[in-house]
C-alpha cells in the first residue's frame with residue numbers, strides 16, 4: 001500500500017490525527033493506497049506556514065516566480081509518463097487521454113501563468129481637469145484556497161494553483177479524496193523544483209472535514225472551487241458571511257445543437273468525443289444532443305454505429321478509448337439516472353448497462369456508453385447533471401425550438417452549435433445561455449479566454465487575465481499633483 005502524505009511547510013507529513021482511508025483503482029475496484037484523513041488541525045498548520053511564506057513570496061520579482069513556475073512545468077513534462085500512469089490508475093481514464101490531455105495540460109497551466117505574470121499590468125486613469133492621476137495596484141490577496149474535483153485531477157488542480165502562485169499568493173490546496181495521487185506527486189515536484197516552503201501546501205482528505213476547514217478558515221481570503229453545484233452552493237453559504245472572494249466552476253447540462261447544414265463527418269467525430277470523452281465525466285460534455293429533424297434519423301444511425309465501436313477496456317491499454325467510472329458510488333448514481341430515464345419514457349438505444357469485464361478489470365466500475373431517445377426537454381433526465389456516459393438525443397424544428405430546448409435547464413456552462421450558416425451561428429451564440437459557446441468544435445481551448453458558466457454553473461471566470469484578477473485585489477491610488 002502506498003502512503004500518501006500531506007505537503008505542509010515544504011515537508012511531506014502525516015496527518016496530525018494519524019488517520020487514513022483507502023484509495024481505490026476504479027478499473028479493478030481494489031484499494032491500492034492510503035489517503036490522509038486530514039482535518040482542521042492540518043489546515044491550521046498549513047495556514048501558519050502559508051502566512052509566513054507570504055511575507056517573502058508576495059515581494060518576489062516576477063522573474064523569480066516566472067522561473068519557478070516554468071521549472072514546475074518542465075518537471076511535469078519530464079515526469080509525464082509516471083504522472084499519466086498514476087492519473088489513469090487513480091481515475092479509470094484511458095492512459096492515452098491522461099498522456100495526451102491531462103498531464104500536458106497540467107504542464108501548460110504552469111507555463112501559461114509563468115508567462116502571463118510577466119505581462120500582467122495595472123491601469124492608470126488621468127484627471128487633467130482636476131490635476132490628478134489614479135493608478136491601480138493589483139496586490140496578491142494573501143493565503144487562498146483551491147479545491148478541485150476528481151474528473152481531471154492534475155489538470156484542474158494546477159489550473160487553480162498556477163495563477164494563484166503567479167499572482168503572489170500562498171496556497172492551501174485540496175485535491176479530491178477520490179483522486180489524490182497526482183497531487184501527491186506534485187508535492188514531490190515542488191520539492192524538486194525548489195519551491196520555497198509554505199508557498200504551496202497540499203492537504204488531503206474528505207470535503208466535509210479538510211475541505212470545510214479550508215472554506216471556513218478566517219485567514220483564507222479567497223476560494224477557487226471546481227465541482228458539483230450542490231457543493232458549490234454549500235461553499236458559497238459558508239463563505240458569504242466572511243466576505244471571501246469566490247470563484248465557483250460548477251456543473252453543466254450542455255446542449256450540442258446540430259443543424260442539417262453542418263460539416264457532417266467532422267460533427268460526428270467530435271460528437272463522439274463531446275459525449276463520451278473521459279466517460280462523459282467532464283463538465284463541458286454535451287449531454288443533450290439536439291438534432292434538426294431533417295437529419296435526425298441519419299444522425300441516429302451513424303452515431304449509434306460509432307458509439308458501439310468505442311474501444312471500452314482496461315485503461316492501461318493504449319488502445320482503450322473508454323475506461324471506468326471514478327467510483328462505485330458514482331457508477332450507481334449513473335445507473336439510477338438510466339433507470340429514471342426509462343421510467344420517464346426514454347428508450348435506451350445502446351448501452352444502459354454495467355459492463356462486467358474479465359481478467360484484471362473484473363471488479364471495475366464500467367458503464368457502457370449510453371444513448372437515450374424519446375424524452376421531453378423538461379424531464380429530470382434532461383434537466384439534471386448525470387456526469388457520466390449518458391446522452392439523450394432529441395429532434396428539433398428550427399432555431400427557436402433549438403434555443404428553447406437549449407436554454408431550458410438551470411445550468412449554463414457550455415454549448416456547441418454545428419452549422420455552416422454564419423448568421424445563424426452568431427444569432428444562436430448571442431442567444432444561448434452559457435458562458436462558453438463552441439461553433440463547429442468542442443473543447444478547443446485557448447488558456448487566455450474566460451472560462452466558466454452562468455446560472456447554476458457557477459460564479460466568476462477562470463483563465464487568462466480573469467484568473468490573475470481573481471487572485472489579486474485592486475487598490476486604487478489617486479494622486480493630486482497640484
Ligand SMILES: NC(=O)C1=CN([C@@H]2O[C@H](COP(=O)(O)OP(=O)(O)OC[C@H]3O[C@@H](n4cnc5c(N)ncnc54)[C@H](O)[C@@H]3O)[C@@H](O)[C@H]2O)C=CC1
Pocket residue numbers: 147148149150151174175176177205206207208210211212215226227228229231232234235249250251252282283330333385386387
Ligand atoms: N467539474 C465538475 O463540474 C464536477 C461535477 N461534479 C458533480 O458533482 C457530483 C458530486 O460529485 P462529488 O465527488 O461529490 O464532487 P464534489 O463537488 O463534492 O467534490 C469536489 C471537491 O470538493 C470537495 N468538497 C466536497 N464537499 C466540500 C465542502 N463542504 N467544503 C469544501 N470542499 C468540499 C471534495 O472533497 C472535492 O475535492 C457528481 O456526480 C457530478 O455530478 C463532480 C466533480 C466535478
Ligand SMILES: O=C(O)/C=C/C=C(\O)C(=O)O
Pocket residue numbers: 149151152156159226227249281282283284445451
Ligand atoms: O479548462 C478546461 O479546459 C476544462 C475544464 C473542465 C472542467 O472544469 C471540468 O470538467 O470540471
